[in-house]
Amino acid sequence: MTFSGITALVRRSLGGRQVLAGPFGRDQGHLWIASSAPSGGDDETNPFRSRLCLYENDTRLTAAHHGHPSIRLGGSGRYSHWGRRVFFSTTDGSDPNTNGRTYSFDFSLDLETWERERIERSAKRWYQHPHSAQFIARGGDLIPPPLIANLGLTNKCNLRCEICGSQKHLDVTGIRRRHMEFATFEAVAETLFPVLSQVELNSQGDPLLHPGIDDVLATIERHRCEVKIQHNGTLLTDRIIDLLLQQHGMLMLSLDAVGDRFDEVRRGGVWIKAEAGLTRLLRERDPCRLSVGVYPTWTTRTIGEAINIANWCSEHAVDVIGFHRYTPVQGSWEEAPTEEMYRRARDQLRQWCFDHGDPLRILFEGEGLNRKDPSDRRTQYADVQKALALQDTGHVMFPIALGRFGADPFMTCAAPNEYVEISLDGKVSVCCRSQDVSLGYATSVDDFAKVWLGQNYGNIRRSLVRGQTGAYPLPNCLGCVKFYAPQEDRERRAIDYVRPTVDDVDRLRLDEEDEYLVEGIQKEQGFCHIAMFPLGIRPDSFELWEDDTPLGPAGCLHDEIRKKGAGRYHIGATSVYFSASDGTDARRNGRTYSLRRVSRADVRAAGYSTT
Incomplete structure (x- = not known):
């Protein structure tokens, strides 16, 4: 029999599928590489292009389009058709070269099927909650739980910075500064933490000022959630450092400059004092369990500090720098850079990455600037399965154009599906940019189930599906989409709640509470x-x-x-x-x-x- 005849026979025996040819190369963890794969795989311009469906014997695997870190850590049949290679894992962690199974593929996995099965898998996370039945009864089998919650522990801060809209708003309005009551925190924790992968402490103030921060962090660890703390870098006493060294997660430092320029842009901050705590933390932390990143805001004053920040971070083994745009703040004299200034700064950082061998990951608004992404040093997690749930999506929590890094193929913004913002009083908002619109409470299972699985959230989610043209039921979405993803704007409007019209059928109805x-x-x-x-x-x-x-x-x-x-x-x-x-x-x-x-x-x- 000729070779072509043998190939045809094999395809018939596999139901028309093609054999994924070995031998398979070993990467790290559970990840294996098939180098002889067809073209048409995902790439950086279209990360969901491939329709390749992988089979293990006759078992159809649909956990496609995964990032390589997720495949390495989780295995269980996750895979990615990237370029002309297939990066995959076996269902049981065995070696595909020796486990006696046949791996084959066809092109039957359309994006709608992939999304439907992804949601079905993710919705099972409700069963991690002791009161899962209440969520499932309200439709939780079709709507997965959030992955991330950001808790506003406090609106107090020891600094006054021109870029900080929160503190300026409090100063101008005279709104009382206060901390979240610990009883409120405990109620939110019992309601949300069983299903969360990550708890963010990114307050209107600095979360490390909360008087119960020790108990807050202990509670997060008890629920096996990763913690992500946003901190200004000036409160790292020995006690706080000792506390942080015990955590699983990430500390993000809001450093827009280092050295003397830090003192200029962070009013109330003193670099000489701050650097001592920063260097001790970075020297003593275990990068396998606690990552440290820097989150600089680019204004016309600070965009020129980008290389200085990169050098300092490289010297101190910081894991990631996430540069981002400055959104003009009312009452501030800071100015946003021009698009040309942003472009030049990105080009300079790309060159810096190349010249220095990509010592750390550098991003601008989620876009990677490295030639080659550095390896993630995290190997220890509070809970591997919870960490995997977050890695499996890889979405950014702001509007983003289709095809960009971190984009959801179906949603202009993934936040309403995966993220929840919690106020000082335990109220629920869709994101940090809509804190003024509360949809209910997260202080009891019943209250949160009504909010997360209710009509208002449903209207907001539908309005952010790509291709929608109707009015935004959440007015905050209008400016946010225009700012972050103008390509998705489509000249839409927001519902006017002062003068609503009969056509605004998707308006939020927040008058159900007594x-x-x-x-x-x-x-x-x-x-x-x-x-x-x-x-x-x-x-x-x-x-x-x-x-x-x-x-x-x-x-x-x-x-x-x-x-x-x-x-x-x-x-x-x-x-x-x-x-x-x-x-x-x-x-x-x-x-x-x-x-x-x-x-x-x-x-x-x-x-x-x-x-």
């Missing part, structure tokens, strides 16, 4: 305070309470509230203007202010429609 805490209280003039509340609440459906006492009269003019106080208030389309009952400062008098639902009978009696 009570909303009034948070973020700002001082206005005289006796008057102002606070913003979630979008979509009908003003006529609520009244304002101070502790357990209703305030009033309602519907007052703002000038009357300013001059007379005594509990007068006015609820508008997106804000409430009010005064304390006794003229005290509502931010500091120790009382709780809330919007409580008025009964339908009361609304009708007042002459309003209840439909």
Whole structure:
């Protein structure tokens, strides 16, 4: 029989599939390489192009398009058709050269099938939760749990930097600075941590200022989550360093410059003092369990410091630098670089990587600038399976154009599927750029299930599917997509909650709760305070309470509230203007202010429609 005849016979016996020819080369961990593979694989410009489906004997494997670190660590049939090679793992960790199995492939794995099976696998993570049945009953079998939660532990910071919109906003508005109550943290932890891969501590302030940071980190470790801490680099006392050395995860340092320039751009920071703690931490940490990165913001003042930062990080064995754009902040005199300045800086860093042999990973807005990515030194994890769940997606948590590194092939932004933002009071927001819009609470299983698996989240997710053209139900998405992924904008608009139209069928409906805490209280003039509340609440459906006492009269003019106080208030389309009952400062008098639902009978009696 001729060779072509043998090949045809083999293909018929495999149902038309082609044999993946060995011998297979060994990489690291569970990863094997088949060098004789067809063309048409994924590449950097199209990381989801291949339709190759791998088979182990007659078992169809669909865990395709995985990054190589995920295949190395997790195995279990993960694979990638990259270029003209197949990087793969066996289902049981055995050697494909000697396990007696046949590996073959066809081109039957379309992207929709791959996504459907990926979601099905990911949704099984709910079963890690002791109350998984409550999530599954609400539709969790179709919507996986979040992978990442960012907890706003505090809005206090020891520095005042021109690039920091959070601290400037607090300074201007007079909103009270405070820490998350530890009881709130514990409630969030019991609700979310069983299913999370990573807990981020990236507050409006610096998380290491929280008085219970020891117990916070111990709780994260107890739930076997990776921790990711954003820190300004100036609070690394010996006690804090000893605490950090015990963690599994990553410490990201907000260093925009080193040396004297650090003192200029980080008001309140002193480089000589900060460097001592930084060098001790970097010298003593175990890179197998704790990665350290630097997260510089590029302004016109700091973009020229990029090479100095790269040199310092290389000298101290930092793992990654993630440079990012400056988003202009109201009240700041910092300026954003031009696109030409960004381009030159990226080119200089690419050349630096080449000249220095890629000693560490360097990114700009998720885009790799290395010629060859350095090996990841992490080998120890709080929980390998949880770490794998995060590695398996590899998505960035901001809008990104299709085909770029970290992009989701179906979603302009992956955050609503994989990430959740938690406020000081345990409230849920979609991301760090929409903290002003709360969708509910994460302080109990029932509350979080209603939020994550509810209609509002569903509307937001659908609006961010690639190719959508309707209005964004979450207005924050409009500017964010324009900034990060203008190619995906399609001249869309956001729903106007002050003047909604009948066509806005996907508007967020946040008037289902009977009570909303009034948070973020700002001082206005005289006796008057102002606070913003979630979008979509009908003003006529609520009244304002101070502790357990209703305030009033309602519907007052703002000038009357300013001059007379005594509990007068006015609820508008997106804000409430009010005064304390006794003229005290509502931010500091120790009382709780809330919007409580008025009964339908009361609304009708007042002459309003209840439909």
